[in-house]
Amino acid sequence: MTDNTAQTDNGPVLAADGRPLKASLRKALRAQKIRAMMLIAPLLLFIVVTFIAPIADMLFRSVENQIVGNTLPETTATLESWDFANGEPPDEAVFEALYYDMFLAAEARRHTRVGSRLNYEETGMSSLFRGTGRSLDDLGDDYFDVFEGVDPIWEEAGFWYDFMGAGDGDAEAGGLIDAQRDRLSALLDEPVAGDVGFVPDAEIAAILPRTADAYAAFAAYTALVDEDVVAEEEPWEAVFTALATDLRRDGAGEAIAAYSGDGAAELQAAYEARDQLPDISYTEFFIEEDEDWGSLDTWGTIHAYSPSFTPGYFLTAIDMRLTPEGISAQPENLQIYGTLFGRTLFMSMVIMGSCILLGYPIAFLLANLPMRTSNLLLILVLLPFWTSLLVRTSAWKVLLQQQGVINDLLVWIGLVADDNRLQLINNQTGTIIAMTHILLPFMILPLYSVMQTIPPSYMRAAKSLGATDWTAFWRVYFPNSVPGIGAGCILVFILSIGYYITPELVGGETGTFISNRIAYHISDSLNWGLAAALGSILLAVVLVLYWAYDKLVGIDNVKLG
Amino acid sequence: MSLPIYASTGQRVWYYGFRVLCGLIFFFLIAPIVTIIPLSFNAENFFTFTPGMLRLDPDAYGLEHYRDFFTNPSWQQALRNSVLIAPVATIIAVSLGTLAAIGLSQSHVPFRGVIMAILISPMIVPLIISAAGMYFFYSRIGLQGTYLGVVLSHAALGIPFVIITVTATLVGFDKSLTRAAANLGANPVTTFFRVQMPLILPGVISGGLFAFITSFDEVVIVLFVGSAGQKTLPWQMFIGLREQISPTILAVATILVVISIILLTTVELLRRRSERLRGMTPG
Numbered sequence: 131m132t133d134n135t136a137q138t139d140n141g142p143v144l145a146a147d148g149r150p151l152k153a154s155l156r157k158a159l160r161a162q163k164i165r166a167m168m169l170i171a172p173l174l175l176f177i178v179v180t181f182i183a184p185i186a187d188m189l190f191r192s193v194e195n196q197i198v199g200n201t202l203p204e205t206t207a208t209l210e211s212w213d214f215a216n217g218e219p220p221d222e223a224v225f226e227a228l229y230y231d232m233f234l235a236a237e238a239r240r241h242t243r244v245g246s247r248l249n250y251e252e253t254g255m256s257s258l259f260r261g262t263g264r265s266l267d268d269l270g271d272d273y274f275d276v277f278e279g280v281d282p283i284w285e286e287a288g289f290w291y292d293f294m295g296a297g298d299g300d301a302e303a304g305g306l307i308d309a310q311r312d313r314l315s316a317l318l319d320e321p322v323a324g325d326v327g328f329v330p331d332a333e334i335a336a337i338l339p340r341t342a343d344a345y346a347a348f349a350a351y352t353a354l355v356d357e358d359v360v361a362e363e364e365p366w367e368a369v370f371t372a373l374a375t376d377l378r379r380d381g382a383g384e385a386i387a388a389y390s391g392d393g394a395a396e397l398q399a400a401y402e403a404r405d406q407l408p409d410i411s412y413t414e415f416f417i418e419e420d421e422d423w424g425s426l427d428t429w430g431t432i433h434a435y436s437p438s439f440t441p442g443y444f445l446t447a448i449d450m451r452l453t454p455e456g457i458s459a460q461p462e463n464l465q466i467y468g469t470l471f472g473r474t475l476f477m478s479m480v481i482m483g484s485c486i487l488l489g490y491p492i493a494f495l496l497a498n499l500p501m502r503t504s505n506l507l508l509i510l511v512l513l514p515f516w517t518s519l520l521v522r523t524s525a526w527k528v529l530l531q532q533q534g535v536i537n538d539l540l541v542w543i544g545l546v547a548d549d550n551r552l553q554l555i556n557n558q559t560g561t562i563i564a565m566t567h568i569l570l571p572f573m574i575l576p577l578y579s580v581m582q583t584i585p586p587s588y589m590r591a592a593k594s595l596g597a598t599d600w601t602a603f604w605r606v607y608f609p610n611s612v613p614g615i616g617a618g619c620i621l622v623f624i625l626s627i628g629y630y631i632t633p634e635l636v637g638g639e640t641g642t643f644i645s646n647r648i649a650y651h652i653s654d655s656l657n658w659g660l661a662a663a664l665g666s667i668l669l670a671v672v673l674v675l676y677w678a679y680d681k682l683v684g685i686d687n688v689k690l691g
Numbered sequence: 692m693s694l695p696i697y698a699s700t701g702q703r704v705w706y707y708g709f710r711v712l713c714g715l716i717f718f719f720l721i722a723p724i725v726t727i728i729p730l731s732f733n734a735e736n737f738f739t740f741t742p743g744m745l746r747l748d749p750d751a752y753g754l755e756h757y758r759d760f761f762t763n764p765s766w767q768q769a770l771r772n773s774v775l776i777a778p779v780a781t782i783i784a785v786s787l788g789t790l791a792a793i794g795l796s797q798s799h800v801p802f803r804g805v806i807m808a809i810l811i812s813p814m815i816v817p818l819i820i821s822a823a824g825m826y827f828f829y830s831r832i833g834l835q836g837t838y839l840g841v842v843l844s845h846a847a848l849g850i851p852f853v854i855i856t857v858t859a860t861l862v863g864f865d866k867s868l869t870r871a872a873a874n875l876g877a878n879p880v881t882t883f884f885r886v887q888m889p890l891i892l893p894g895v896i897s898g899g900l901f902a903f904i905t906s907f908d909e910v911v912i913v914l915f916v917g918s919a920g921q922k923t924l925p926w927q928m929f930i931g932l933r934e935q936i937s938p939t940i941l942a943v944a945t946i947l948v949v950i951s952i953i954l955l956t957t958v959e960l961l962r963r964r965s966e967r968l969r970g971m972t973p974g
Contacts, residue, residue, distance in 0.1 A: 166797040167801070174791070174810070176847070176850075177809060180843045184827065185824045186824075488716050491713050509955070510721050513955060514720050518948075521947050521948060534738060538739050630817075631929065635932050649819060652826060672815065673815075
């Protein structure tokens with residue numbers, strides 16, 4: 131083709147339809163590519179949605195930590211400037227923010243979730259959040275009693291609605307409601323939409339900023355989550371706490387005196403009665419509820435886990451931890467993951483080793499027998515390969531029991547005393563025996579397919595040159611079979627480090643793998659982030675091995691059966 | 692590898708020793724599976740051979756465990772779920788997988804390596820990781836604990852097997868056959884169904900059987916993605932083995948062994964047929 135083009139000096143070669151041949155070819159090629167892609171696209175899309183997206187989600191969850199920021203948005207923002215190294219707990223502003231964050235979270239019953247999240251990092255956080263969440267109403271109740279004593283109208287839902295809301299012609303502070311809606315969406319982890327049926331008055335929001343915020347939170351929650359009418363519901367306790375705070379703020383007096391809108395007289399009366407309000411700071415309130423709120427470690431942990439993304443889960447997965455002071459090693463009694471990863475790797479190696487020891491002779495025999503015999507014997511390898519994994523695991527569970535067939539047999543032969551039966555199951559021995567059996571076909575099949583390609587004349591040549599049987603095997607045959615060993619080893623190793631079912635059923639305490647820990651964190655401890663981090667590390671190991679396998683054998687050359 | 696008549700004593704010992712060794716390894720491979728078959732006919736609730744069984748006393752054998760399997764509602768529900776899930780997952784895997792394998796076997800496919808790696812990945816990634824990811828992601832989109840979720844995840848697991856077997860069959864497919872069909876006036880759809888499909892059918896069927904057995908045997912994914920309503924046979928066996936082990940499991944295991952023998956035979960026959968067919972095609 132290129133020769134033709136080179137020869138024509140006067141213009142390009144033309145196809146039958148008069149178009150340049152090159153363009154015509156390119157067009158045909160493009161059509162072919164598009165056709166191929168159209169055939170592949172549905173499956174690719176399917177795999178991306180059902181498989182790749184879940185894996186990506188897991189990777190995302192291993193670093194994701196939005197729960198602290200979503201549940202305690204104001205607290206984490208105020209806490210940002212705080213420095214753990216100062217040795218002082220944070221100031222009043224942080225506790226004030228914490229009160230309102232916690233109040234909304236407790237109404238939505240979300241405070242326990244952030245408590246459990248932080249409890250992974252610092253024990254005691256869960257009970258701290260749960261306990262404090264229960265008593266948040268008390269502070270507001272004390273203030274409420276005073277306001278109600280001054281004027282019972284403060285108890286009325288309608289009064290509050292008119293007082294806080296923008297009437298005709300009043301300036302509106304609509305942004306407050308939008309902010310609360312976003313906040314609720316973040317807090318509840320699902321989009322919250324709808325009409326609140328309440329618009330804050332901008333003037334009141336300027337005079338009583340905290341109250342306007344707290345009422346907007348109340349209104350948004352009432353309308354969007356409880357689906358009640360804001361004007362008919364008595365505001366919750368945090369609104370009274372906020373009002374008390376606003377009334378005691380410097381310069382509140384002049385602003386209130388200048389105010390003339392809805393409820394101006396009642397507000398003035400409440401302002402004048404402000405000295406009757408119990409004098410409790412937010413800091414005092416929290417420390418009285420639980421002295422841990424005054425502890426540096428509590429705040430250090432909240433501070434360290436405020437960002438939306440954290441390396442914390444990965445650090446835990448490698449027996450480190452993220453403390454307020456920085457990254458340090460986990461206390462020795464909590465260092466379990468290093469041991470577990472080590473055990474997983476070690477046992478996979480042992481299983482791989484036993485698979486080579488048992489698989490090599492079989493593959494050698496199969497490759498050197500006449501076709502007819504070897505095909506028959508191959509069935510003995512393929513039958514276990516095709517048999518359900520649970521069938522094989524239950525077989526081993528039945529055989530290896532202390533009252534099982536193998537122990538019975540050993541007792542009958544006299545190798546083992548009846549009162550001293552071997553413990554073959556629920557330990558590493560059990561896992562190794564059962565998994566070697568289960569993975570052995572994965573070693574034999576690649577070995578066999580490599581050995582089939584080694585010409586028998588090589589061995590004969592070696593022997594005719596004077597090599598002994600052993601030399602001929604070791605110097606000629608074995609090196610030729612190494613690619614098969616490599617392929618089989620990687621395959622067995624990949625399969626074995628991710629195994630879950632068999633170690634779970636026959637592994638007991640000492641024979642379990644890292645995958646059993648992942649499953650435990652997903653379904654029992656509910657520490658999904660840690661499960662995701664452990665899974666990501668395991669995935670990385672497997673992908674490296676997979677890459678090696680691809681280089682060595684080529685993924686296209688995987689043979690099945 | 693027969694023994695020459697001039698072999699020395701050492702060589703003879705080695706030759707027979709090696710055969711005995713191989714026999715023992717074959718025994719190790721097969722014995723556990725074979726042992727559970729007579730045990731499943733145990734008349735009593737034991738997991739070992741009773742003295743009566745060893746004496747071949749007919750009274751020591753019985754069908755109690757099979758009766759339990761066929762009458763116990765939780766086993767029956769598990770069987771029903773397995774039968775409902777595996778075939779649907781197989782159909783999805785085979786239809787999408789065969790199309791994609793045909794696409795992949797064309798001569799000019801951009802990013803072929805990457806696409807292949809993505810399509811094969813469900814086979815490579817450890818099941819516990821797939822299960823974790825699917826559990827997280829499917830609960831986000833409301834598929835966790837649904838029949839559809841389990842079917843989709845099982846289809847994803849089966850796809851690599853279909854891709855591998857069908858691509859392998861297509862390697863030996865003679866492209867001039869489709870050109871000949873086109874030359875004789877067949878449109879692409881007719882060519883596919885009348886010429887290409889019959890030739891690659893053995894590969895498609897054995898890929899489908901692999902996908903079926905993958906889904907039928909699968910337990911890790913269904914434990915996480917499914918809920919009690921999607922309890923399959925392997926799930927029920929897993930629970931049975933973990934909590935109160937009942938001899939009914941052995942009866943179920945025996946039935947599954949019989950199923951796998953049938954599947955294995957089918958795959959082997961198909962493989963031979965496919966090799967024979969390919970041997971006949973010119974080129």
